[in-house]
Amino acid sequence: MxxxxxxxxxxxxxxxxxxxxDESDNPGNxxxxxxxxxxxxxxxxxxxxxxxxxxxxxxTEQTLKERQGISVTIVDERALSMEKSxxxxxxxLADYVWTxxxxxxxxxx
Amino acid sequence: MPNDVxxxxxxxxxxxxxxxxxxxxxxxxxxxxxxxxxxxxxxCYEHVIADVSNESDVKRLLARIQKNxxxxxxxxxxxxxxxxxxxxxTPAQTAEKIIGTNFTGTFLICREGARLMMKHRRGRIxxxxxxxxxxxxxxxxxxxxxxxxxxxFTKIIARELAPYGITCNAVGPAPIETDLxxxxxxxxIQRIVERLxxxxxxxxxxxxxxxxxxxxxESDYITGQVLYLGGA
Numbered sequence: 295m296x297x298x299x300x301x302x303x304x305x306x307x308x309x310x311x312x313x314x315x316d317e318s319d320n321p322g323n324x325x326x327x328x329x330x331x332x333x334x335x336x337x338x339x340x341x342x343x344x345x346x347x348x349x350x351x352x353x354t355e356q357t358l359k360e361r362q363g364i365s366v367t368i369v370d371e372r373a374l375s376m377e378k379s380x381x382x383x384x385x386x387l388a389d390y391v392w393t394x395x396x397x398x399x400x401x402x403x
Numbered sequence: 404m405p406n407d408v409x410x411x412x413x414x415x416x417x418x419x420x421x422x423x424x425x426x427x428x429x430x431x432x433x434x435x436x437x438x439x440x441x442x443x444x445x446x447c448y449e450h451v452i453a454d455v456s457n458e459s460d461v462k463r464l465l466a467r468i469q470k471n472x473x474x475x476x477x478x479x480x481x482x483x484x485x486x487x488x489x490x491x492x493t494p495a496q497t498a499e500k501i502i503g504t505n506f507t508g509t510f511l512i513c514r515e516g517a518r519l520m521m522k523h524r525r526g527r528i529x530x531x532x533x534x535x536x537x538x539x540x541x542x543x544x545x546x547x548x549x550x551x552x553x554x555x556f557t558k559i560i561a562r563e564l565a566p567y568g569i570t571c572n573a574v575g576p577a578p579i580e581t582d583l584x585x586x587x588x589x590x591x592i593q594r595i596v597e598r599l600x601x602x603x604x605x606x607x608x609x610x611x612x613x614x615x616x617x618x619x620x621e622s623d624y625i626t627g628q629v630l631y632l633g634g635a
Contacts (some may be wrong), residue, residue: 345566352518360469364461 295395299369301388303361305329307353308384311346331385347381354391366394404620408432410464410620412455412512415441417494417581421607422479422614423448434468437482455482455508456500458550465515475519477618478515480509480530485583490544505549510556513571517564526569527618530557534577534635538598542591549576550575554609554629561627574613577605577633600634615627 308329333342333374335347342350359365368391373380380390409426413419414435418441427433427447435441436453444450451467453460468475484504486497509530520526532554534540535547554573561571577599578584578592596602609632616622617630 349521349567352521356518356522359466365466 295364295399297388297392298392300358300395301327301384304350304354304384304388304391305333307350307357308312308333308335311350311353312341315341315343315346329384330386330394333384333385333388335381335383335387336379337382351381354387356383358391358395362382364398366391406430406432407476407618408474409434409477409479410468410475410512410516411435411479411481412508413437414450415439417583418576418579418607419479419481419523422481425607425611426477430558431477432472434464434472436464440632446587454471454504455480455512456503458511461508461511461515464510465519469519472539474523475516476523476526478516478526478528479614480512480513480528483531483550483583485543485546486569487490487542487546487587493545495589500553501549502546504557505546506552509553513556513560517560517567517569520564520569521567524580526564526566526567527622528557528560528564528569528571529614529617530554530571530573532557532573532575532629534575534595534599534631534633536575537635539630540594540595542587557629558627565626568623570623573616573629574610574617575629575631575635576610577631577635578609579605579607596633598635602634605632 335342347380355368373390380386409431409435411419411423414423415437419435423433423435424445427445431447433448434451435448436451438454440452441450451464453464455461482504484501486501513528515524530553532550533547535543536551536554540547557571557573564571578595584592596604613630617625
């Protein structure tokens, strides 16, 4: 598995979460094709409310488990205590999940 | 609903066994768990050895449900332990075990189970409290406190899970003839029964009746509620 696959998986999950949000909750809902690693997940520029971010994280974990058989816990003590949150953008989240995946695979060997 | 996939914890004996057999006979696909293997079986029942207070066990249990059934419709968080004693004589280790199984176990099963339910935007969770909470029964400080935590947890996650179409309620049984109360002196049980509005011991069927109500399709507007039996 490569980091790029994780970023793609997160974008797919994000598309799903955005499609389930009411238009009234998400008036700026962009074309899903416009989603990229620089898409913000936190802050004023994010299209997600807090519930949608929770849904995205759980969906990412579940999809990773279903497709790759890899079980990770994204929100752990380390993620919450990092100076720069790993939940800032799709790219930073992919970086963090990739770190967790590498650790999980190394631990399994 | 028939064919629903249901997880019942603590199914080796007592209320858990009754509920597992009852819903398996009713056409549900029932997955049960306990720390020790059961001495019973049913064609619609699958048993998994798991300690609900152990995070790895719970994750393995839910991964198996996801793999074998692809979904989860109902959770009955029945697994529980008790230790009736004056709190002044309660060891810390006993307190940890009670909190671990009754509260942490309920939390872990809800967390991992709700993740499966979220995908289908539908689910029913029934947690188990006790009449010892509203009746503040002496000798049950740790047990009742762990169940108070379950009640608060139930009410809060009911709100957090509502956007996903998942309801979460709790049932508070009155004393029933099970191993859980076998160490309680008969006269104490009788005094508890005398304080109920309906002065008799509870039955497994009384509990199943409340669970039936909470999990039925039409109960999709009922969440965050605790229903005590016997008029506690």
